[in-house]
Amino acid sequence: MFVAWRDLRFAKGRFALMGTVIVLITLLVGLLSGLTAGLGRQNISAITGLPADRIAFQAPSAGQDLSYSDSTVTRRQWRQWSEAPGVERAEPLGITTARAAAGQRSTAVSAFGVEPGSPLAPDGGRIDDRSVVLSTTAADDLGLAPGGSLTLSGRRLTVAAVRGDASFSHTPVIWTSLNTWRAAAPPAGADDGPTATVIALRTTSGADVPATDRKAGTRTVSLARSLSAIGSYTSESGSLQLMRGFLFAISALVVGAFFTVWTIQRSGDVAVLKALGASTTSLLKDALGQALVLLVGGTLAGTGIAAALGALVTGSDVPFLLSPGTILLPAAVMVLLGSAGAGLSIRRITSVDPLTALGSAR
């Protein structure tokens, strides 16, 4: 790093320019990651927070995908799952979007219908046909506290508790009884009447899921895989992840391009050092160390700014999630991909001929 440090100081304009580009890309990646995670949380936190390991959907028709919005499971299917071996618990869960109002305020909510006392809902024991549990966002939007009342699809209900911050498809969750949910949900044409949207399962290794699916006419997937059945989450997350991927690729290309030009510019110096007896390995280490200093410095600065901005907007209406996963992980990927880009460019050092330091060899 003897030459590398001095080059960094000597050509500070060039390195500052490149460092700024890295800072800005890292900032953009950090903000996009926080936003992606924040939006994702608004979409799926009610599902990922369920105490279940599998979700049973109504088996879709041929050519159709699983969907929380299209699934309707019946009492018979629920019973079959409840009685299946290896199933510790089968809890019906109804999901629908409804409008809740309290006084002058109203907001779109996701009504999650559960059996009274169901462990699926926080404080599920306080849910009945007249009482509901609100997520904090729903309570804030409606200006309600425990004991307050609201109207959901024409039914007057009492707030039994305010718990958790579950949201689904960008709307806050209100935990209701299944009867209340049925009143709010659009009618479905099931033979023995709709019981719920899906069945949340807690299974053991002894569960024969395919066999029970065939018997009950359901299709069961893991909780994580069930997230792809939330239409808005799949398309939104896919777009944002694509943007993030492009930013990572752009950063690797930009860093690679910079170090390609830089290596070409200093190939004369490299030839001199080689002619004087510097090994190619030591020159590669020196150059890679220089790239790492620039990358780590720029990435740290960009990550710091992204974290500061994230902290500023956390708690506001901006769906931003500030966590090691949204800040440090993208930073690590930036450094890794940038190093790869720089490494490929710096490889040119190996092909610099020390003979060129002597000028013409003839």
Added chain:
Amino acid sequence: MSLGLTDVTLTYPDGETRLTALDRVTLDVPKGSLTAVVGPSGSGKSSLLAVAATLITPDSGTVTIDGTPTSGLSRGELTDLRRHRIGIVFQQPNLLPSLTAAEQLQVMARIDGRSPARARTRALELLDAVGLAHRARRRPHQLSGGQRQRVNIARALMNDPTVLLVDEPTSALDHERGAAVVELITRLTRQRATATVMVTHDRTHLTAADRTVEVRDGRLRRTAPIRTAPTG
């Protein structure tokens, strides 16, 4: 002999044929002596220097540096040999723009893994020897052409080489500065007992050399007898 070339032949591809740059060249340079190599452009002077510097492997013949034959050495071993036994003074000073005069020399020791403190002491001692101790903290663009060339010479001596190869050291200097540089090379050759080969086109500097050889069409045409070199 500190530097020995025995029956060295070097050819380059030239279209469908090969051009002979060195044709069975034999040259021995003892320690503490300065051999000047002259010849017209394209005669093979630089090729001779490149072969002696182990930067090109000849087609045939033997190159011996301080008793070590270079044939059969790996690229890494040749790099080590250059680092420890050979000093090169380039035609253009080829100083690294980001380094000060002292650092131009220190980098040689740092490449060799020596301690920073010892490297700095040694660099200042050598800069003093070439009369540039007071310019140790200057970067190349803050030095004159003659000063840059003296840093170039000091750098070549940083790792105590036994062979010093000097390529047209006066080409970018006026006569007065050129003479001073040649005088410096001669003095350092004696003081440090290096086997010095100096390629030059300027025959006015030949009086400083212990021996002059002329290269023409890749062959050593004429060798003036070596003078007794004073030591110390």
